[in-house]
Amino acid sequence: GDSVTQTEGPVTLSEGTSLTVNCSYETKQYPTLFWYVQYPGEGPQLLFKVPKANEKGSNRGFEATYNKEATSFHLQKASVQESDSAVYYCALSAGNTGKLTFGDGTVLTVKP
Amino acid sequence: GPKVLQIPSHQIIDMGQMVTLNCDPVSNHLYFYWYKQILGQQMEFLVNFYNGKVMEKSKLFKDQFSVERPDGSYFTLKIQPTALEDSAVYFCASSSTGGMDTLYFGAGTRLSVL
Numbered sequence: 001g002d003s004v005t006q007t008e009g010p011v012t013l014s015e016g017t018s019l020t021v022n023c024s025y026e027t028k029q030y031p032t033l034f035w036y037v038q039y040p041g042e043g044p045q046l047l048f049k050v051p052k053a054n055e056k057g058s059n060r061g062f063e064a065t066y067n068k069e070a071t072s073f074h075l076q077k078a079s080v081q082e083s084d085s086a087v088y089y090c091a092l093s094a095g096n097t098g099k100l101t102f103g104d105g106t107v108l109t110v111k112p
Numbered sequence: 113g114p115k116v117l118q119i120p121s122h123q124i125i126d127m128g129q130m131v132t133l134n135c136d137p138v139s140n141h142l143y144f145y146w147y148k149q150i151l152g153q154q155m156e157f158l159v160n161f162y163n164g165k166v167m168e169k170s171k172l173f174k175d176q177f178s179v180e181r182p183d184g185s186y187f188t189l190k191i192q193p194t195a196l197e198d199s200a201v202y203f204c205a206s207s208s209t210g211g212m213d214t215l216y217f218g219a220g221t222r223l224s225v226l
Contacts, residue, residue: 034214042219044203044217045216093212095211097168097210097211098207098211099168100157102155102156103154104154
């Protein structure tokens with residue numbers, strides 16, 4: 001079946017430093033790739049998605065490129081802020097049901 | 113943005129009893145999902161539902177679980193009977209067209225089975 005593997009957490013950074021969260025995936029189909037973010041007491045919410053290989057998605061300074069050859073979708077941000085502290089999930093959707101397969105999540109804490 | 117509402121936010125129940133978790137999906141969405149998250153662990157797919165039918169379910173969706181959405185009302189997850197290992201946060205989600213569409217999640221119902 002489908003699977004997603006991402007950087008194990010927790011990750012602690014100082015404000016203004018750069019972030020990379022690695023994500024790799026396995027599927028026999030043609031996936032759409034997602035990054036979701038989850039804040040305490042809330043459900044996951046979409047950060048951005050990329051349906052096509054070799055394209056980039058971005059939102060709020062976060063970005064990731066859908067690398068089909070490497071089966072990767074690494075999340076990056078040049079300068080993190082304290083408000084970015086949350087859990088980040090890489091996920092994929094393949095097939096026509098819309099089912100999302102999530103990675104384990106990466107807990108990010110940004111210190112002022 | 114679109115909102116998915118889940119009721120209640122926290123449910124405490126004795127092992128062996130029945131529980132129903134309620135979800136009010138985004139208006140006009142046609143695809144519905146339940147996910148299970150044990151504290152600090154990953155989001156695990158349980159089931160998806162479209163046009164009155166279960167489309168796909170995981171191994172976590174035990175025989176004691178059932179879902180329905182009678183007459184366009186709440187999308188519900190029923191567990192009967194409950195077991196200790198059912199303690200978790202259950203997230204409902206909905207999407208408009210399935211496929212590569214975005215899933216919108218509720219805030220979750222924390223189920224504590226004693």
